[in-house]
Amino acid sequence: MxxxxxxxxxxxxxxxxxxxxxxxxxxxxxxxxxxxxxxxxxxxxxxxxxxxxxxxxxxxxxxxxxxxxxxxxxxxxxxxxxxxxxxxxxxxxxxxxxxxxxxxxxxxxxxxxxxxxxxxxxxxxxxxxxxxxxxxxxxxxxxxxxxxxxxxxxxxxxxxxxxxxxxxxxxxxxxxxxxxxxxxxxxxxxxxxxxxxxxxxxxxxxxxxxxxxxxxxxxxLPIKLKKQKKKYVSLAAFAIQNEEGKWLLQKRPGTGLLAGLWEFPMVELQELDAVETFEKDTGLKLKKVTELTRFSHLFSHITWDIHAYRAQLEDVTSKEPLNFYTKEQIEALPKSKPVMKIIESIDW
DNA sequence: GAGCCGTGGTA
DNA sequence: TTACCAAGGCT
Known part of the structure; x- marks a missing residue:
């Protein structure tokens, strides 16, 4: 050589x-x-x-x-x-x-x-x-x-x-x-x-x-053959405020996609209506639901199609403790890009 | 070994 | 807009 x-x-x-x-x-x-x-x-x-x-x-x-x-x-x-x-x-x-x-x-x-x-x-x-x-x-x-x-x-x-x-x-x-x-x-x-x-x-x-x-x-060159196919996931995200004006946020699981980051509650959509799916999955009832924004976020292997809504809770009594945060607290927490995009669309 | 795991730049 | 890329590693 x-x-x-x-x-x-x-x-x-x-x-x-x-x-x-x-x-x-x-x-x-x-x-x-x-x-x-x-x-x-x-x-x-x-x-x-x-x-x-x-x-x-x-x-x-x-x-x-x-x-x-x-x-x-x-x-x-x-x-x-x-x-x-x-x-x-x-x-x-x-x-x-x-x-x-x-x-x-x-x-x-x-x-x-x-x-x-x-x-x-x-x-x-x-x-x-x-x-x-x-x-x-x-x-x-x-x-x-x-x-x-x-x-x-x-x-x-x-x-x-x-x-x-x-x-x-x-x-x-x-x-x-x-x-x-x-x-x-x-x-x-x-x-x-x-x-x-x-x-x-x-x-x-x-x-x-x-x-x-x-x-x-x-x-x-170089020769690179493998190419990956992408998955598409349709999601509904809900920015929910309580009576004090604080927002419902949850932390993602410790492993997997965007592990440990904070986000608004999200549900995966199949055929059902977004609100209907959310209420069914979480057991919470929503009121005053308005549309915030809709956009796609591309990961390397998945595409998220996100429908974001703003809402309030119909029934504040919940079995599980719900954690609400102020705007300032939310800003201090680690978040993913899709969440930041939703936040940008909120008229505080 | 194939699939998973983010985001922003670029043609 | 779509597709691919950019100093990889873990499961």
Whole structure:
């Protein structure tokens, strides 16, 4: 394989470009393994521009692992509000607690130990090891698979998990032992700004090493076959006020979609009328029902069609205790995007 | 291994 | 508007 023979030249071209062109990102100004860890978790399936303000606020609120360890779930969810994939922050806290308790507050520096931490998979383990500690370990994400599939003309389906090891082995062949941190970040940076899905090959620092470019196949790579079908769910949400003007809110279950976030009571609609379905499902009686808004919210795998209503309770005596909150209290609770959209439609 | 788990940007 | 994407991991 010709690129292996030119390994040193490839490394130099890539690293020189990275040193000259790399973006000035907050987490590139530190080697603190805890901060690198936070950034890597936030960056999972999430764009750099989105992450930056969350990262800044998070390390300001929880500057040390001790601080994060002692935080309440409500606090950490609030700091994650709007970022998505909320289990990430619970797993992060769980992993940090384990480091504090088991490793004396020192993030371990071997793949085996660090991979055992909650929320740390093969990519994040390699990223922390190489970026924070300089360990020459692979950190294969979507960028790296796209970049290497082109440079090495790897035509295996990157949607299949078992093909990851092809790319991990390739990185271990090519990685710079002297600067594993910059090498791994450079591959990702290249994928983020040059070797994008629509590649800008004329600006590429390693064009001369790219087999796909040589053969004009860069647009056809990477091969990604799997595509998911979406589910559609129709929901009715009710913003219900009591006599004091407070609003009925409930917390979602601790696992699953939008786990632990707060929302107005919702029911899934089949054929029945929204009010009828709600009263049947909850045992509550509504009055003064008016329509608030209707919109769709797209998740990665589900589409919610939400009908939102404003209402009051006909019968305040309920078997279960109902919790009502003021506008100020609601603003302080962690909420999902759909809920925030409903709130925006309310004429307070 | 396939499905689940958010959100915002982009063509 | 639709579809796909973006520094993945868990079950």
């Amino acid at each position: 010709q690129i292996i023979e030119q390994k040193k030249a490839f490394q130099q071209a890539l690293l020189s470009w990275y040193e000259a062109e790399k973006r000035d990102l907050p987490w590139r100004r530190t080697n603190n393994p805890y901060y690198i860890w936070i950034s890597e978790v936030m960056l999972q399936q999430t764009r750099v521009d989105t992450v930056i303000p969350y990262y800044e606020r998070f390390i300001e609120k929880f500057p040390t692992m001790q601080d994060l360890s002692e935080a309440k779930e409500e606090e950490i969810l609030k700091m994650w509000e709007g970022l998505g994939y909320y289990s990430r922050v619970r797993n992060l806290q769980s992993g940090v607690r384990e480091v504090v308790e088991t490793y004396g507050g020192e993030v371990p520096n071997t793949r085996e130990k660090i991979s055992a931490l909650k929320g740390v998979g093969p990519y994040t383990a390699g990223a922390i090891l190489s970026i924070a500690y300089g360990v020459p370990e692979h950190a294969v994400d979507g960028n790296v698979m796209r970049v290497l599939s082109r440079i090495l003309l790897i035509e295996e389906d990157i949607a299949l998990p078992r093909n990851r090891k092809i790319f991990e082995q390739a990185v271990m062949e090519l990685i710079s032992e002297e600067d594993a941190s910059s090498f791994n970040q450079a591959l990702m940076e290249l994928g983020a700004v040059i070797c994008t899905p629509n590649p800008r090959c004329l600006l590429c620092p390693v064009r001369d090493f790219c087999i796909a470019f040589e053969e004009g196949k860069q647009q056809q």
